[in-house]
Amino acid sequence: DSDSAHVKVTCAGDNQPPVTTKEYGQPFYTNGTADWITSNTLIWLNATDYPLNNPSGVKATYYRILKWNGADWAVEMNWTEYTCPFTIPSECYHKIEFYSVDNACNQEEIKWQTVYVDNTPPCSSIKVTEDPDRYVSRVSTVTITSVDGGKCPVGSYTIYCYINNEFYAKVHNKKIIFQFNELYGFTEDGRYTVEYWAVDDLGNEETHHSETFTLDTTPPETDYSFDGPNRWVNNHWQIEPSTRIVLTATDSGSGVEWTKYREGYQNEGGEWKIYTEPFIPTKENIFFCSRDKVGNQENLVHLYVEIVDSIENKPPFTPEKPSGQNYGNTGDSYIYSTSTTDPEGSKVRYYFSWGDGTGEWTDYVYSGNIVTMSHVWIHAGSYQVKVKAQDEEGAESEWSEPLNVYIINKNNQPPSKPDKPSGPTSGRINVEYTYTVVTTDPEGDKIYYLIDWGDGTDSGWLGPYNSGETIEVKHKWTTKGSYQIKVKARDVFGAQSEWSDPLPITMPKSLSTTYTIGSLSKLKLLKTLLIHP
Template identity: 30%
Template sequence: MNRKYTSYFVVLSLCFGLLCPFTSALLETLSPNTIVDPIIPYQVTSFNLNVTATNTTPVDTITLYYRYSANNYSDWCPGKDYAILTAGDYKTKTDDFNIDYPQRMWYDEQNQLLYVVNYFQDNLQIWDVSDSNSISKISQLKNYLYLDYVHDVVVVNNWSYHDRDYGNIAFTVAHGSPMYFNSMRVNLTTTPEFLQNVELSRGESFTKLGYIAVIQRGDCLYAAVSRLSGKFTIFNVTDPTNMVNMSFVRGVDVVEDQDCWWWLTFSPDTNYLYLSGGGTNVSTITFDVSNLSNPLYVGYQGEVDEWLCLAYFDRHNASTVYSISRVGVGGDGNEYIKIFDASNPASWELLATSGDTQNNGEWQTDFWTNDWAASRKYVDDGNQTGIILWNIRNITDIYNAGTFARDSYTKHSHMQWLDYNKSRIFVLAYASSDGGNSIYIVKWQISLAQESSWYEYGVDTSAPWSWNFNFPKGPGYYEFCSIGRKTGQLPEGFPVSADAICYVPIDTNAPPAFGMPTPMNNSVNQPFSLTWSIPISDSEGDAFHWTIECSNGQLSFGNEDNNGTKSVSLSDLSVGTQYTIWVNATDPAGSGLYTRAWYTFMTQQKQSNPPDKPIKPSGVTSGKLNTPYTYSTSTIDPESDMVFYLWDWGDGTQTDWLGPYNSGDTVNATHTWAVKSSSVKVKAKDSSDAESPWSDPLPISMPRSSSYLFREVLLQILKDLFERFSNAVPALRQLLVHL
């Protein structure tokens, strides 16, 4: 061999020997690259689908993975997902001096508005948050009396009362001295304006924080307002210009040392009120508020070594409660999310406990979706504080799915609201030093980059790569990814998002579907006569047969019926009894396609006695036509329930049910007469719709002209004079006889 080529060979051999270990190591760090091919069309018409994949690097095998959701919104299975959290826009005190110790917020998803109350600047701010990357303040109300140390805000959209449209109403509580509970109009194009300011207390320290919870029952609106001093008040706020105090409770009057209440929330059926706070018996306190005028203490939950317990309900199951405990189980100084079964309000059952929440957590009232929850991450020195996003799909396996923190603006983050539809979280931070006093947005993306997010379907060992996918979870939404494997290389990593998606619908001719029943399923405190109804609809518009039957034997049915609300009238129901309603709808007759479901409700625990017969109305009985006159009445309710009144003017017109009013209060109503003779009567009902008899009628005569009325008044004056002086002048006595 030529010496020159021999030298080349020696050099190449040496290079190969030196490079082999490095080349082998490099190959071992590489991983395959595969992808599931797009599925077209998106809507699949068969339960057998040929799914294919493509590899861009050599592979030995490819495994197909899938995940499933029935609604394409949440509840993705298997659901062991994590999240990627990134920064959206934020505003600090440097940007706006009035952002100072922001305390609470309310998110109006309909109008993309965020309401924020700033504790040290005595203001309510309204922010446009339609763009997560650029938020802007659109209005502000500042008041050093009614918003002095303002601490909480709740907003009700599109509220009307007695045909008066108030638009959007904000309720705030401010705990200066005195404390005020406020209602205000917050329509979108104007500065907020006060409607009413109710003084709660005078002389209490400004540290007596206030919190608000609002519910709607029928056409009425109610608000519960708590104070850190261990008190709460329930208001009827149906008319936000005339809010009525219905009841007041002090903790020390029902439980020894219950002198510290913080957050409060109503149960989903609104029959229970839960308050969280401190004292000797620390935890969540339960009151029965089925009668809002008379809250009844039920009990308290939790362990006595806990300083704070916040309770909110799972939207999957209204009996499941999530809470955070400041001093965790075992007294180890950590904090935990605890999950309780609250189906028995007097005695909750602990179902599960999460890992450490990384110090003090707080929920916001509307903090979660079906799958995700946000809480604050907070440490005492305020460094690297921010938020935690929790995966709560499985109550036995709640875990930290991602955290977010920025030194420059997230210190002392303490309140958050999760907006699932736009994949973001609103957060307030209140540090008095640099790095806090901010309103900020965290954007989040579900990360599927772990095997726990996927079901394995099958392995293909040779190209072309394909699988006969038979939709093992049935109709619904499916997402796919593929994982390639090559001997000597690391396996392919799972993707952050799916490679391909598709939807397999229910059979083309779907059975009828049921809507939300009235009253709601599992409702309680129902009257003894009611109409139970449910919307039934067929997506193809086919006629269908339906039956609604109650466990007491009363039923209704329809044949060849169309979409709409179907109902059954129930009467003579028993006290404190649970009834079952069975609903069946078949489409069309003989097709075998049907929907069946059953629902329950419970009647009142006691027969509600109606109010007494109202007293006979009093007021003007003779006057002029087309002139307004006011009439009065009152009644007593045996159970001291709130009372409504219905006035019948005897001219073919009646009022709506007016109220509610306190039992025993005198009430007024005004009417303008267009007929010459009539009569006025009135009846009452209580909050359980138990009606009184009609009052005795008050006869009315309105034929009088102005001259006739003048003569009547003059004669009355003369009679009074004659009765006074008739003994002095005998002739007057004779004249009086003829008047």
């Protein structure tokens, strides 16, 4: 028994043993019933000898540490003389035993106290409802929860939450719950980075987590056009019986989920249908609307068409693709221009659709004249600027080819410098070789890659790819020589990284002749056969 050497012995004179007390340093936590510390917490033993008026003095203090193994106490550190504060290195349930002896050989009874050691931080997680591709609406609910980790957790913790690097909330032993609306302080569409973590009451802090979401409260915009004869007469459309109605929905945020339409008023028995392709109307009143992937639904649009036997007026030709800057910053004004002609030479006006739910008509101008309009985008995103033309009789052209415009916040960060391309460093000309490239974007935006092969050619912009996704690219060189392969990246908003470090390669690969024992034997045999056929 490890206690056999620790029995009470009393010498002549002083017959009162010392009294030893224990003291914990920080970090320390108690719930009133049990105590918790970490392996960094210092433990002091303080001994006082009695009688106080004539003590012989404390000779030594001893302690040992036991650990509960589920069935019994096992000795983790045997009896040791106390000389300085000590710690308990392992986690979970422990017992500290201790006593002191004075110079008169008086030994106090062994004291003990149990304590839990917890070095494991809590583990937090986030759950968001209705967040396709990390887009959220005003009813999307964020729930941040935490569970204290380890075998013997202290079980009491605080969750912290920062949004866009600013303090948002902290709770103690509760969940953090909020929605992306004005009630919780979210008043503008845009990107929000949620950083969260938990710290238990012993100071064990977990690694910080970060998720980025884009608040989208703008519904899609659905426009109509006609596939077949049509014209604008007396404030309404005329179409022929074979003319089809084309519905086109655009959304600058989460994307269009569906477009629905109905022919006729509700009391006319019309049923809502999912739009999948152009259709020939059977009634003159058409209603339609679209909804995006986070539930933003546009107001119902009413289109009245008069179906007539024949229409002679021809619409203007499709306008040219709008020209102008295809990237920029929120809040800045940008100018775009286009033109077209009308088959009958009539004056035309143009409708610019900016891709953000807004659009506007120009005044009527002569057929063939160039028109310009300016626009300011207030939210970052990818937009399609397109134009259609209308003659004085109301006949509309097809939509022009769209111009993709990337608008970024002025503080948008480019992708990180890509890793050096990985792949073969030598080879033969006219043989295709595979290389891998990768980088990340600070905001998690999708990424395009441009590979410079060092031979005067490049890959063109490839993508987009997810941030951190490794991609494979192939190339073959047609001329011998040494080359430097390098890569750069840009995000979907146009911000470009610097070039990667180059990967040097040579073409062709140097060849060396290596003969194995087997091949040498075959050569020798062949030589013998040639000499002695």
